[in-house]
Amino acid sequence: MTIFICIDDNNGMLFNHRRQSRDEAVLKDMLAAVEGKIWMNTYSSKLFGTVSDKVIVEDDLFECAPEDSYCFVENIPLKTYEDKIEAIIVYYWNRIYPADTYLDLDLKLDWEAADTKEFGGTSHEKITRKTYKRKNQ
Amino acid sequence: MRRLHERHISAKISKVVFLLICLPAIMLAVSACGGSAAPASEPEAGEVQKIEEEPIEEKEEDSPAEEQIEKVLSIDEIVTSFEPESSVDIPDYTGEPYVVMNDNIPFFTRTNLPTESFEYYSDLDELGRCGAACANVGQDIMPTEERGDIGQIKPSGWQTVKYDNVDGRYLYNRCHLVGYQLSGENANEKNLITGTKYFNVQGMLPFENMIADYVKETDNHVLYRVTPVFDDDDLLAYGVLMEGWSVEDEGDGICFNVFVYNVQPDIVIDYANGESHPDESRLASAEPDPAEPRDINPDAQNANEPGAQASRESIEQPEPAPAGTDYILNTNTKKFHYPACGSVNQMAEKNKQFYSGNRDDVIAMGYDPCKKCNP
Numbered sequence: 001m002t003i004f005i006c007i008d009d010n011n012g013m014l015f016n017h018r019r020q021s022r023d024e025a026v027l028k029d030m031l032a033a034v035e036g037k038i039w040m041n042t043y044s045s046k047l048f049g050t051v052s053d054k055v056i057v058e059d060d061l062f063e064c065a066p067e068d069s070y071c072f073v074e075n076i077p078l079k080t081y082e083d084k085i086e087a088i089i090v091y092y093w094n095r096i097y098p099a100d101t102y103l104d105l106d107l108k109l110d111w112e113a114a115d116t117k118e119f120g121g122t123s124h125e126k127i128t129r130k131t132y133k134r135k136n137q
Numbered sequence: 138m139r140r141l142h143e144r145h146i147s148a149k150i151s152k153v154v155f156l157l158i159c160l161p162a163i164m165l166a167v168s169a170c171g172g173s174a175a176p177a178s179e180p181e182a183g184e185v186q187k188i189e190e191e192p193i194e195e196k197e198e199d200s201p202a203e204e205q206i207e208k209v210l211s212i213d214e215i216v217t218s219f220e221p222e223s224s225v226d227i228p229d230y231t232g233e234p235y236v237v238m239n240d241n242i243p244f245f246t247r248t249n250l251p252t253e254s255f256e257y258y259s260d261l262d263e264l265g266r267c268g269a270a271c272a273n274v275g276q277d278i279m280p281t282e283e284r285g286d287i288g289q290i291k292p293s294g295w296q297t298v299k300y301d302n303v304d305g306r307y308l309y310n311r312c313h314l315v316g317y318q319l320s321g322e323n324a325n326e327k328n329l330i331t332g333t334k335y336f337n338v339q340g341m342l343p344f345e346n347m348i349a350d351y352v353k354e355t356d357n358h359v360l361y362r363v364t365p366v367f368d369d370d371d372l373l374a375y376g377v378l379m380e381g382w383s384v385e386d387e388g389d390g391i392c393f394n395v396f397v398y399n400v401q402p403d404i405v406i407d408y409a410n411g412e413s414h415p416d417e418s419r420l421a422s423a424e425p426d427p428a429e430p431r432d433i434n435p436d437a438q439n440a441n442e443p444g445a446q447a448s449r450e451s452i453e454q455p456e457p458a459p460a461g462t463d464y465i466l467n468t469n470t471k472k473f474h475y476p477a478c479g480s481v482n483q484m485a486e487k488n489k490q491f492y493s494g495n496r497d498d499v500i501a502m503g504y505d506p507c508k509k510c511n512p
Binding site: 015016018020021022023024079095096097098100102104105106109122123124 | 235237241339342343344346347349350351353354389390391392393395471500501503
């Protein structure tokens with residue numbers, strides 16, 4: 001399973017149960033990166049409402065998505081499902097936002113960046129995309 | 138004018154009665170003192186009136202209740218609204234740049250809000266202090282040019298002072314209440330207060346960024362109110378209450394209510410006049426920055442984080458700890474500390490967790506060592 005996430009400079013993901021930020025360029029980048037469909041829960045699917053029919057909405061994401069699927073995750077703790085995750089594609093906002101929910105995986109411990117890409121967003125000057133894979137792979 | 142003065146003398150640092158701060162003062166400012174409200178486009182009195190005098194569809198006696206069209210609130214009604222009708226306490230500063238108020242629900246009314254942009258800035262009081270600023274932030278009031286010079290403005294409590302352990306060295310910034318990136322409001326003295334670098338960058342800016350991104354991406358509006366809080370006749374605000382609510386989606390995208398502390402780690406501030414001095418007790422014991430950054434983006438980790446430079450220069454590196462060592466975990470920041478680390482005292486009790494064991498195990502649990510005590 002490959003996971004897409006978005007985080008700020010403090011590894012923050014949410015504040016008050018709401019995403020910290022959004023950018024249309026990230027959505028397009030995600031869609032372009034996946035040949036098939038992207039799985040996500042209802043909360044995240046609202047971002048894609050008018051953008052793509054490549055979205056599969058499933059609130060029990062980690063139980064239902066196939067092993068080789070791509071999943072966009074915004075508000076689900078990942079630690080519990082870490083064993084199911086083969087790769088993590090992280091979009092860094094390169095800013096600090098308010099946060100009360102943080103990425104609960106230590107990317108420096110068990111993961112290593114396989115590739116990095118930078119691009120401009122519609123509301124962000126620079127977004128950095130890093131693909132992390134397990135160190136033992 | 139007396140009541141305007143009372144806005145400030147009613148405030149207590151740890152026990153602030155917001156109803157006394159906000160409601161009477163802002164109402165007075167709006168109704169009697171003539172705070173400045175501006176609509177989305179170039180200010181024209183008629184356009185303000187247009188918002189204030191939005192046609193009210195009165196319910197006809199014989200029309201069904203469900204057909205009643207509710208009135209869109211005026212700027213005055215929005216700026217002065219405050220719920221609940223009881224006092225609200227501000228917790229003492231405990232090392233975090235802001236604290237959540239009212240479960241993150243804004244105090245202002247959140248129904249029948251206009252979907253047109255506007256800005257409102259209270260008049261300065263007799264001490265030259267700012268009052269509440271409020272804006273319905275939309276793309277049409279966001280700036281299209283780089284910010285101009287604001288150095289000619291000297292907000293109340295202004296001091297030009299430098300410290301080696303402050304990022305950029307200058308302790309104080311001229312802080313926009315409604316950020317320039319949201320309103321394009323540049324050198325407006327009614328919108329600028331004296332605030333520390335930490336307050337500005339770690340406290341206010343993240344919320345402004347969040348609003349700006351949302352508005353740019355959705356073309357919706359965010360009702361945003363920033364209220365500076367002064368204690369007695371202090372010239373320097375103890376902090377600001379920041380409230381935000383996305384209008385079109387009724388808070389689905391943006392909903393927050395926080396108090397941001399006007400503090401600077403390792404610096405003692407006299408809020409009466411803005412004078413300051415290093416916190417000798419903390420420097421002497423080389424205690425860490427209570428506002429240490431969380432585990433951060435590896436690419437973004439640098440010495441530009443406020444307080445980071447000071448901490449790296451002032452702390453000796455201890456020997457590696459043996460197995461079975463006692464640690465204090467901060468379940469919020471995901472940092473771990475030695476029990477004697479000064480950050481522990483700054484930590485909220487709810488975030489403290491005692492742990493005795495191996496350092497590697499703590500790291501494996503997802504925690505990072507404090508950069509000051511370096512456990």
